[in-house]
Amino acid sequence: MRSVTALVALLLAALMAVPATAQDKPRSGGELVFPVPSEPPSYDGHREETFGLIHPFAPFYNTLIRVDPNDPTGTKPAPSLAESWTVSSDGRTYTFKLLRGVKFHDGSEMTSKDVKASYDKIIFPAAGVASDRKGQYQNVEAVEAPDPTTVRFRLKFPQSSFLLSVASPWNFIYKADMLAKDMHWYEKNIMGTGPFTFVEHVKGSHVVGKKNPNYWDKGKPYLDSFRAVFVRDSAAQVSLIRGERAHIQFRGFSPKERDTLKGALGDKIRVQESPWDCILMVAINHDKKPYDDKRVRRALSLALDRYAGSKALSQIAIVKEVAGVQVPGTPYATPPDELAKLAGYGKDIAAARAEAKKLLREAGVPDGFAFTFKNRGVPMPYEPLAIWMIDQWRQIGLNVKHEVVESAAYYDQVLRPGNFDVAMDFQCGYIVEPDLDLYKFVSTDKNPSNYSRYTDRTLDDLYTKQGRTQDVEERKRLIRTFEKRLLDEEAHYLMTLQWHRIIPHSAKVKGWQVTPSHYLNNTLDVVWLTE
């Protein structure tokens, strides 16, 4: 009898699975509409910094390789214009084999000459040509195009992050002839190999792209077109999705906005969430007393009850996960149990605060010691995090004043000149990769955007070693050692909470996977609409 019941259950499950499978088969057609909260200054991905460029303009381009659009960690390299690649045994030469028959939107063929010209522009820009991320490719000695379908990168030394850095969503492949005529051509014009061709951009209003009928990946894209509408106000963005005028906003909404949409639209909304590769951290000025004393810095970290903070703040702000130097859930992130061993990450907050008070006493910092915490004038999530930390520090006898400085002046007037004792600092990445994420923390003479202003050769050495090793386990060990020194032993910087990305989108949108980066997965070739 039991076996018959099981058989019936299996049959029912199979029957129910049929429509689900049909539902999950990509459907062609439709227009994806999405609001974009920011608009870029130019169309050139090699020089811009804003997601306002990636969201509406990435669908017109391809990159050499990409991040696998189905990988929720956003860290797995996948083929794009390069169908395969090999790495030499010494780790210094990367050879990419390009697809044949890929055409630019003007009908010309894409070859290794175009890839070389694009990367030369990024890595070795001519005078007067801006390339915002050239610093990330300092290790590249040369880019070569030995034949039309082969591109070779020669490195000065092995670099384990190199492959992912080539998957950067910013590195659009441009047409060499256009660049040869005018290196600035792509700042004002659009012409790539991507799944969509450019229709129009009305400044301040919208961008429209239509399906590229000659796209090299046959059968894709699924959408007929997309329309990106520039909408600055987040309430207006929510209204557009609530009114079913738009399908998705790719950057993210607050917990309250998610709840509003879910409450209003129920099953018509699907919510995808992920830890976000952005974090607010606390820079502690080593040039000023008593912050040159690591006991004081450790005390500041020990005072923070990050787990309780996570519970409370994740209800009202775009932060959630307790994290070290890597986004939780990604390949090099420290497991929670191990993280809990670091100063300020323990579960016994009473003991941590007792130790913090003891350290402050030993360092000669009196009870009621006052300092000013400088913060950037951006409400979300800077403000709630600062209020939370000030309250935490009060609980170890510190009296902290909150001073908010206008956003556009913050780096120039506060962080860069070291005009602070303790201040909020920020980092946001396009791919979770230790080489990119840890560079911030090398000594200030090597990286001036280390605003805690310290020199720590041990950290510098660990950074170099983790970047050059080819052994994943060894790299993990080196990163853990780096993290322990940075956040615990020396407490050079304090991490607050990892940002949390919340994407409530129309249930009609399929084929799009949230990742920790709001710069990824915007080519839209695999996205489709159920109706």
Place this chain on the structure above:
Amino acid sequence: MWKYVIKRFFLMFPTLVGVAIIAFLLLRIVPGDIVEARLMGSGGAFVTAQMIAEERAKFGLDQPLWRQFATWLFDLARFDFGRSMWTGAPILEEIKLRFALSLQVALMATIVATVLAIPLGVIAALKQDTWVDYAVRVFSIAGLAMPSFWLGIVIILGFLIVFRWLPPMVYTPFWVNPWQNMLQLIWPALAVGYRYSAVATRMTRSAMLEVLREDYIRTARAKGLWMKLILVRHALKNAMLPVVTVIGIEFAFLLGGLVVTEQVFNLNGLGMLFVESVARRDYTLTQALVMLTASAFIIVNFFMDVMYAWLDPRIRYR
């Protein structure tokens, strides 16, 4: 009359130069610049001091202030507004894109306000302290008390919750599709026009009350003139002086000042452009927009002055 008009016309130029100096200096006093806004978006871990210096040099921000000002003023005198520091596009192009929308909303709001305010203000004055007057007062005070952006949010939410409908997201020029154009712009025009009408209604009512107590109105009535004629020819014409001022100034303000309403209705107008250019420290664009708004105020004031002289001939003889 012509002497008066010419004198008023030439008075506009020193005012514009004063505005130019203030706009230029105020922007430089505010800390931060476009290079910071552009490069530090993701925290700037890989941004070097050299990159910052190169970008500043590109925009001429490394030059002394007096030279930056002189260059700008010289270009301005030749009607060369330059290029936006943010997009690199000619400023006139940036403004032209948004001007039609802002002008249309301002005109529509002015029509809404005028159509509501003048009859209501006159009726309220004529029926002073009756229920009609009280009703008009409640209507106008409510308009003053409600910010237009709040009314805009209520309109949007009302449509969204009750009708599951939203106005179009993208601007369509009137001559391309009048229906789509109206569907998008009528709501902000109503939201803004209502508040605008409240100001004008109050002004019309009090000006009419004052004029109706004048000796010449009493004389006209004593002579047995028709009440309609007294109202239109004698009372309303004289009461219009302050009303015209209010309508004119509000109109000039609407051209560049509908920041929050534009945000609520997602309108690609001059107000939003203004806010974004200030936030990005786009000096050239902000300066051009300040000059444009100031010019609108000054030109509207000029026409107001001319209209005063037409409405009240005594003014031109002073």
